[in-house]
Amino acid sequence: xxxxxxxxxxxxxxxxxxxxxxxxxxxxxxxxxxxxxxxxxxxxxxxxxxxxxxxxxxxxxxxxxxxxxxxxxxxxxxxxxxxxxxxxxxxxxxxxxxxxxxxxxxxxxxxxxxxxxxxxxxxxxxxxxxxxxxxxxxxxxxxxxxxxxxxxxxxxxxxxxxxxxxxxxxxxxxxxxxxxxxxxxxxxxxxxxxxxxxxxxxxxxxxxxxxxxxxxxxxxxxxxxxxxxxxxxxxxxxxxxxxxxxxxxxxxxxxxxxxxxxxxxxxxxxxxxxxxxxxxxxxxxxxxxxxxxxxxxxxxxxxxxxxxxxxxxxxxxxxxxxxxxxxxxxxxxxxxxxxxxxxxx
Amino acid sequence: xxxxxxxxxxxxxxxxxxxxxxxxxxxxxxxxxxxxxxxxxxxxxxxxxxxxxxxxxxxxxxxxxxxxxxxxxxxxxxxxxxxxxxxxxxxxxxxxxxxxxxxxxxxxxxxxxxxxxxxxxxxxxxxxxxxxxxxxxxxxxxxxxxxxxxxxxxxxxxxxxxxxxxxxxxxxxxxxxxxxxxxxxxxxxxxxxxxxxxxxxxxxxxxxxxxxxxxxxxxxxxxxxxxxxxxxxxxxxxxxxxxxxxxxxxxxxxxxxxxxxxxxxxxxxxxxxxxxxxxxxxxxxxxxxxxxxxxxxxxxxxxxxxxxxxxxxxxxxxxxxxxxxxxxxxxxxxxxxxxxxxxxx
DNA sequence: GTGAAAGCGCTAACAC
DNA sequence: GTGTTAGCGCTTTCAC
Numbered sequence: 199x200x201x202x203x204x205x206x207x208x209x210x211x212x213x214x215x216x217x218x219x220x221x222x223x224x225x226x227x228x229x230x231x232x233x234x235x236x237x238x239x240x241x242x243x244x245x246x247x248x249x250x251x252x253x254x255x256x257x258x259x260x261x262x263x264x265x266x267x268x269x270x271x272x273x274x275x276x277x278x279x280x281x282x283x284x285x286x287x288x289x290x291x292x293x294x295x296x297x298x299x300x301x302x303x304x305x306x307x308x309x310x311x312x313x314x315x316x317x318x319x320x321x322x323x324x325x326x327x328x329x330x331x332x333x334x335x336x337x338x339x340x341x342x343x344x345x346x347x348x349x350x351x352x353x354x355x356x357x358x359x360x361x362x363x364x365x366x367x368x369x370x371x372x373x374x375x376x377x378x379x380x381x382x383x384x385x386x387x388x389x390x391x392x393x394x395x396x397x398x399x400x401x402x403x404x405x406x407x408x409x410x411x412x413x414x415x416x417x418x419x420x421x422x423x424x425x426x427x428x429x430x431x432x433x434x435x436x437x438x439x440x441x442x443x444x445x446x447x448x449x450x451x452x453x454x455x456x457x458x459x460x461x462x463x464x465x466x467x468x469x470x471x472x473x474x475x476x477x478x479x480x481x482x483x484x485x486x487x488x489x490x491x492x493x494x495x496x497x498x499x500x501x502x503x504x505x506x507x508x509x510x511x512x513x514x515x516x517x518x519x520x521x522x523x524x525x526x527x528x529x530x531x532x533x534x535x536x537x538x539x540x541x542x543x
Numbered sequence: 544x545x546x547x548x549x550x551x552x553x554x555x556x557x558x559x560x561x562x563x564x565x566x567x568x569x570x571x572x573x574x575x576x577x578x579x580x581x582x583x584x585x586x587x588x589x590x591x592x593x594x595x596x597x598x599x600x601x602x603x604x605x606x607x608x609x610x611x612x613x614x615x616x617x618x619x620x621x622x623x624x625x626x627x628x629x630x631x632x633x634x635x636x637x638x639x640x641x642x643x644x645x646x647x648x649x650x651x652x653x654x655x656x657x658x659x660x661x662x663x664x665x666x667x668x669x670x671x672x673x674x675x676x677x678x679x680x681x682x683x684x685x686x687x688x689x690x691x692x693x694x695x696x697x698x699x700x701x702x703x704x705x706x707x708x709x710x711x712x713x714x715x716x717x718x719x720x721x722x723x724x725x726x727x728x729x730x731x732x733x734x735x736x737x738x739x740x741x742x743x744x745x746x747x748x749x750x751x752x753x754x755x756x757x758x759x760x761x762x763x764x765x766x767x768x769x770x771x772x773x774x775x776x777x778x779x780x781x782x783x784x785x786x787x788x789x790x791x792x793x794x795x796x797x798x799x800x801x802x803x804x805x806x807x808x809x810x811x812x813x814x815x816x817x818x819x820x821x822x823x824x825x826x827x828x829x830x831x832x833x834x835x836x837x838x839x840x841x842x843x844x845x846x847x848x849x850x851x852x853x854x855x856x857x858x859x860x861x862x863x864x865x866x867x868x869x870x871x872x873x874x875x876x877x878x879x880x881x882x883x884x885x886x887x888x
Numbered sequence: 889g890t891g892a893a894a895g896c897g898c899t900a901a902c903a904c
Numbered sequence: 905g906t907g908t909t910a911g912c913g914c915t916t917t918c919a920c
Contacts, residue, residue, distance in 0.1 A: 558906075558907085559906065559907045559908080560907085560908095561906070561907060561908080562905085562906060562907075565905090565906085571905095572905055572906080573905070573906085574905060574906090577905080577906085596912090598912095599912050599913070599914080600911080600912055601912085602912070
């Protein structure tokens with residue numbers, strides 16, 4: 199049999215199309231007995247509303263778009279990062295019967311703006327979750343905003359009262375990690391910075407500085423090297439740090455890939471971790487628990503952040519009040535085996 | 544200004560709606576000069592067809608659904624597996640201006656059939672790519688088929704002339720790996736099987752048997768242990784194998800997670816890899832290149848397989864002829880450091 | 889609390 | 905080659 203339509207249901211239930219629509223959309227103003235009649239008819243006919251028709255009539259879709267930079271376009275790791283975001287967004291979508299459209303793209307693509315507005319105007323998602331580092335590229339943000347599609351930025355680096363965003367406390371948690379390292383007796387704590395275009399990652403460096411200050415340690419320029427989030431840059435920076443005569447006793451890297459690289463370099467140089475060197479990262483990628491020694495790091499609540507982001511989008515259109523433009527979900531320290539007391543020296 | 548519609552374009556170009564539709568859909572039977580007029584009007588108005596309206600009128604969407612078991616619902620690894628599938632499917636979608644809808648789900652969910660038919664009847668994707676092991680669960684396949692949505696199964700385990708499918712040569716490539724190990728002088732090659740519900744993984748065991756035979760080695764039941772694709776099962780099986788008096792000199796595991804576990808166990812038991820023991824896996828997860836020693840394994844062309852799957856779906860509706868129901872894309876050996884010559888004994 | 893009528897912006901079928 | 909006419913199956917608006 200051909201698929202049942204709303205008319206079929208209305209006929210079978212002996213009510214109007216509109217009443218069926220009310221029941222399906224859980225609108226008020228339907229007598230309980232009517233509702234039951236309609237629900238029975240729906241069940242009998244195995245009726246499912248046609249989403250395309252709803253979309254057209256209501257001028258909106260039940261689609262959330264998740265747009266992120268696709269690291270594997272040029273680099274392998276961080277699949278876990280993407281999966282976490284997808285999972286969080288999906289949780290929010292499922293609850294509200296929305297579907298998720300994913301759109302990985304390359305942040306170095308010059309006509310990214312055009313690519314995204316085409317996506318948006320064709321698929322017309324009800325809202326967009328935009329992940330860092332794209333969320334701090336003004337061109338990209340503006341291209342999306344020009345379509346008037348509701349937008350939530352993930353970890354945009356700095357709060358912006360104009361835009362909805364969900365972030366974590368990069369700076370504070372990095373200060374905490376630094377204080378933790380200091381509390382273990384470390385005096386020379388090195389920091390490997392991340393990719394400069396990623397503002398939230400830049401905040402991690404600020405947190406390191408805060409932590410040093412709060413622990414009464416003095417900052418040394420020599421202890422800060424610039425990485426770019428890649429494993430390879432982590433190797434280069436760690437080698438520089440560890441081949442010095444007065445090497446640091448702790449290395450804090452702005453992400454796990456670089457921290458893992460530090461572990462690898464230490465191993466090659468015969469430096470015991472954590473006996474002679476403590477190493478900490480940021481992200482809590484799955485490798486952090488698989489590597490030996492397991493990596494002390496910071497767990498970014500990415501899944502919950504993206505769930506929150508999608509929820510903001512979905513609620514926005516339900517006129518639920520959005521309390522604040524910027525939501526912060528705290529990260530947490532994951533203390534494992536790669537950090538330990540500083541050895542006397 | 545409000546968004547331009549096809550009528551606006553038709554008016555500006557001085558043609559009918561239908562002609563605009565022809566141009567937009569690249570249909571034939573439009574005079575070149577007319578086409579140009581229309582294209583200019585489209586550009587002037589920045590017209591973008593409303594996908595919702597097209598969907599409703601044409602009774603189909605430009606959406607491909609990718610349905611897979613979500614391993615991270617209960618286990619962390621294999622994010623790379625998912626990402627690879629997504630990337631392949633996306634490549635095919637982009638070319639044809641389709642969008643990708645992802646739907647991870649839990650294969651142990653009892654009303655998966657209901658969940659999927661709801662998804663399908665609401666979003667009405669033009670086609671579904673169904674990944675293993677879901678693609679060899681008859682209930683799931685039937686639920687999807689009952690919606691009459693075109694379906695392509697990924698690695699369904701066995702060819703089925705009724706259904707479109709894309710697979711790799713699990714069996715042949717595993718025979719090749721086994722012959723390779725034999726060619727290194729190994730006589731006692733152990734095999735750790737994978738999860739029994741995953742038919743394609745079962746084919747890997749058959750390939751192992753083929754390889755033994757082709758190499759003139761005799762099969763021994765004692766050398767085959769049953770894992771379930773998890774790291775933990777790999778640990779258990781490897782320990783059993785390696786604590787024997789006459790331990791195998793090579794272990795071939797049906798997936799990388801279990802092979803990595805074997806490396807870990809060997810390390811703990813003080814067994815040198817590959818000096819005393821060769822280890823091979825299947826999948827080529829990213830950890831395979833990060834672990835020490837790097838893992839010899841088999842690269843499954845998952846990204847190309849899923850691209851092919853989506854392409855079949857997209858072409859099907861264009862009446863392009865689908866030559867065969869079942870497409871096979873060959874896997875390849877990735878020889879790394881975990882395998883080497885058998886030591887005399 | 890319920891219903892009738894009017895579209896949403898396209899594509900399909902067919903006429904010219 | 906091009907245009908006309910009907911819907912697609914809902915939601916919206918407004919009347920009752």
